[in-house]
Amino acid sequence: MNKKSANKEEKSKSWLDQPGNVKKIIHGFYWLCGLVILADVIFSLVWHKHAIFKEDVSLHSYETLPAFYGIYGFLACVGLVYVSKLMRSWNGKNVLMREEDYWDK
Amino acid sequence: MNILAASSMELGAHPALALMIGGLLSIFLRGKYASMTMIFAPLFGLWYVHTLELGSVSNLVLFGYEIVGVSVDQQAKLFGYLFHIAALVAGIYSFHLRDPWQISMALLYAASAVGVAFAGDMLSLFLWWEGLAITSVFQIWGRKTKEAEDSGFRYLFFHVSSGLLLLAGILFRYHGEGSSALSLESLTDALEGGDIGAMLILVAIGIKAAFPGLHVWLKDGYAEATHTGPVWLCAFTTKCAVCMLARLFPGAEILITIGGVMAMFPIFYAVIENDLRRVLCYSKINQIGFMVVGIGIGTDLAIDGAIAHAFTHVLYKGLLFMSMGAVLYRTGEIRGSHLGGLYKTMPWTTGFCIVGAASISAFPLFSGFVSKSIIITEAAQNGHVIIWLCLLFASAGVFHHAGIKIPFFAFFAHDSGKRPKEAPLNMLIAMGISSFLCIFLGCNPQWLYEMLPNGGMGYHPYDATHVITQLEILLFSALAFTLLNLWGKYPPELPSVNLDVDWIYRKAGRGFMLSMSIFWNRLNELAHQLFIKGLVHKVNTFTRAGQVHVLQLLSDPMHEIGLLGKVDKTKAKKQITKRAGLGIHPIGLSALFGLLFLLGFLLLITR
Numbered sequence: 235m236n237k238k239s240a241n242k243e244e245k246s247k248s249w250l251d252q253p254g255n256v257k258k259i260i261h262g263f264y265w266l267c268g269l270v271i272l273a274d275v276i277f278s279l280v281w282h283k284h285a286i287f288k289e290d291v292s293l294h295s296y297e298t299l300p301a302f303y304g305i306y307g308f309l310a311c312v313g314l315v316y317v318s319k320l321m322r323s324w325n326g327k328n329v330l331m332r333e334e335d336y337w338d339k
Numbered sequence: 340m341n342i343l344a345a346s347s348m349e350l351g352a353h354p355a356l357a358l359m360i361g362g363l364l365s366i367f368l369r370g371k372y373a374s375m376t377m378i379f380a381p382l383f384g385l386w387y388v389h390t391l392e393l394g395s396v397s398n399l400v401l402f403g404y405e406i407v408g409v410s411v412d413q414q415a416k417l418f419g420y421l422f423h424i425a426a427l428v429a430g431i432y433s434f435h436l437r438d439p440w441q442i443s444m445a446l447l448y449a450a451s452a453v454g455v456a457f458a459g460d461m462l463s464l465f466l467w468w469e470g471l472a473i474t475s476v477f478q479i480w481g482r483k484t485k486e487a488e489d490s491g492f493r494y495l496f497f498h499v500s501s502g503l504l505l506l507a508g509i510l511f512r513y514h515g516e517g518s519s520a521l522s523l524e525s526l527t528d529a530l531e532g533g534d535i536g537a538m539l540i541l542v543a544i545g546i547k548a549a550f551p552g553l554h555v556w557l558k559d560g561y562a563e564a565t566h567t568g569p570v571w572l573c574a575f576t577t578k579c580a581v582c583m584l585a586r587l588f589p590g591a592e593i594l595i596t597i598g599g600v601m602a603m604f605p606i607f608y609a610v611i612e613n614d615l616r617r618v619l620c621y622s623k624i625n626q627i628g629f630m631v632v633g634i635g636i637g638t639d640l641a642i643d644g645a646i647a648h649a650f651t652h653v654l655y656k657g658l659l660f661m662s663m664g665a666v667l668y669r670t671g672e673i674r675g676s677h678l679g680g681l682y683k684t685m686p687w688t689t690g691f692c693i694v695g696a697a698s699i700s701a702f703p704l705f706s707g708f709v710s711k712s713i714i715i716t717e718a719a720q721n722g723h724v725i726i727w728l729c730l731l732f733a734s735a736g737v738f739h740h741a742g743i744k745i746p747f748f749a750f751f752a753h754d755s756g757k758r759p760k761e762a763p764l765n766m767l768i769a770m771g772i773s774s775f776l777c778i779f780l781g782c783n784p785q786w787l788y789e790m791l792p793n794g795g796m797g798y799h800p801y802d803a804t805h806v807i808t809q810l811e812i813l814l815f816s817a818l819a820f821t822l823l824n825l826w827g828k829y830p831p832e833l834p835s836v837n838l839d840v841d842w843i844y845r846k847a848g849r850g851f852m853l854s855m856s857i858f859w860n861r862l863n864e865l866a867h868q869l870f871i872k873g874l875v876h877k878v879n880t881f882t883r884a885g886q887v888h889v890l891q892l893l894s895d896p897m898h899e900i901g902l903l904g905k906v907d908k909t910k911a912k913k914q915i916t917k918r919a920g921l922g923i924h925p926i927g928l929s930a931l932f933g934l935l936f937l938l939g940f941l942l943l944i945t946r
Binding site: 271 | 608682683720722732735802805812814817819820829830833836845846
């Protein structure tokens with residue numbers, strides 16, 4: 235998944251430089267995500283999934299639901315990126331971001 | 340510390356001796372002979388640590404105090420192995436260096452870290468602690484730029500403060516408890532009972548562990564260091580702090596909160612940071628956060644998890660810093676906005692970087708997985724729901740910024756057009772060893788668990804539920820990255836710096852200095868105008884011209900009453916004016932005026 239947006243202009247012989255191959259990798263990656271969710275669902279239904287929490291903890295029943303970790307990880311990262319962008323700038327005004335020579339001024 | 344200590348054998352030599360001798364020798368050697376000390380000293384040291392028997396101690400009498408210089412227990416031995424392996428790998432990586440100061444100080448730095456790990460009491464801990472501060476700064480100064488010099492001084496300020504706080508804490512406790520306060524027993528009860536000495540010691544260790552707010556030295560110093568510097572720096576200072584936290588504050592509840600904050604806040608910074616080594620610094624704080632949480636939970640398994648995580652972290656974080664160091668060495672550039680496409684000419688470095696990235700992200704079969712999962716599981720088992728959610732968030736986040744962002748922006752992303760040579764052979768060997776260890780420990784966690792102080796408590800990381808849930812969280816974090824990137828929502832790498840706590844002393848501090856300088860200099864100038872140029876000048880003129888005028892005025896009435904004899908009125912006036920102007924009028928008269936002035940001033944002052 236690291237290798238998805240190689241340079242599209244340059245027509246070198248590298249396999250990764252061809253947009254078609256990058257697309258293949260991304261598609262393969264989508265399949266992998268689906269496969270893991272499928273494994274989780276099957277595992278939850280057919281076998282016994284170990285709960286990480288003891289039974290008296292409120293999260294006990296949610297944590298064992300299929301795809302809980304996937305949804306949490308996805309939302310966490312989307313949230314992370316949007317909050318970080320706000321930390322950079324808010325309404326077009328810089329919050330924490332400064333030009334590179336800021337400390338030397 | 341160790342119950343066996345009382346009835347144990349004396350040690351022959353200090354465990355740090357091999358590294359110290361290597362460090363001192365390398366000052367006198369030149370060329371590759373100096374570099375060889377970086378390989379042989381850690382190898383000898385590693386062998387010596389292996390021969391140490393648990394429970395051995397070494398005493399030393401200094402200034403009338405008996406110091407327990409060395410005390411060997413399982414935790415010390417594990418960190419001893421770790422620091423020697425780290426020194427060996429970093430030594431191979433730095434083999435091409437031809438700066439005797441950097442080489443010598445690097446080995447002495449490693450020796451100080453070994454000293455901290457084996458310290459038997461507070462006094463020996465303090466001595467090695469100071470050693471860490473002084474020897475480590477040369478990895479920053481070695482870059483020999485103005486920025487590195489300034490950054491080194493800021494780094495030193497933090498670490499010298501840490502040493503002084505540690506000393507103050509030790510003295511407070513010594514004052515209260517006497518010599519029993521010098522032992523390295525757990526201070527958790529004292530801390531929670533509000534003991535000032537214990538608090539000072541916690542802050543001292545907290546500086547080195549990069550607690551929130553005390554962390555800026557890390558991202559400031561490491562980013563300005565030489566290309567080999569962070570490989571050394573990342574192995575020792577913060578791990579010494581973790582080692583000491585595990586010894587002195589196991590189960591201190593405040594550490595759970597501190598660790599949770601440490602695991603969370605740096606990932607936001609890491610996403611928008613452009614300097615890739617600084618991204619690694621933030622992810623380092625995030626990883627130490629996991630260890631601090633583990634120590635705060637304080638169960639035997641959680642402490643084991645924290646120590647195991649320190650062990651694996653040194654290897655994979657060193658590996659990531661090595662790959663970024665190689666990029667900096669070959670291209671002279673480390674900003675994500677100016678890199679990209681390097682996989683074409685640096686395939687080996689790319690591969691090693693991805694191994695490090697997979698390890699830090701805790702992919703199954705890589706080292707991070709077997710250590711981080713202990714801490715997360717223990718957080719859940721002990722009912723810390725919010726902390727568990729934070730750690731899970733941090734796990735997803737660390738994959739996002741360290742696992743994907745680092746390799747992606749350095750080696751893939753847009754093609755920067757840079758075609759550097761592959762990293763030098765010594766760097767590749769060092770990265771290869773680290774990569775091997777990352778995968779080896781990931782696949783054979785029992786090797787690591789057996790070395791832990793509590794033996795890993797029979798923990799099994801490779802449970803089907805655990806592997807599936809871990810893969811799920813990682814793949815869906817990657818999915819978020821992929822989709823946001825494809826939709827153009829991912830924040831691009833921009834040439835920029837981000838404000839952190841260092842703003843307080845680097846900008847507000849400088850602003851304070853500037854405003855003070857303006858205020859006091861203006862006041863000074865005003866006072867100069869008012870008193871020196873104004874008042875003094877006027878007094879001066881008055882003392883010179885005043886007497887002439889006064890005498891002129893007085894001359895007529897004095898003539899009237901016949902005080903000036905029978906001379907002509909105008910002639911007498913002229914004479915008096917001339918005398919007064921030349922200052923040759925009778926002394927008594929000037930004394931009289933002097934007295935009057937004095938009285939006048941006296942009145943002004945006393946009013």
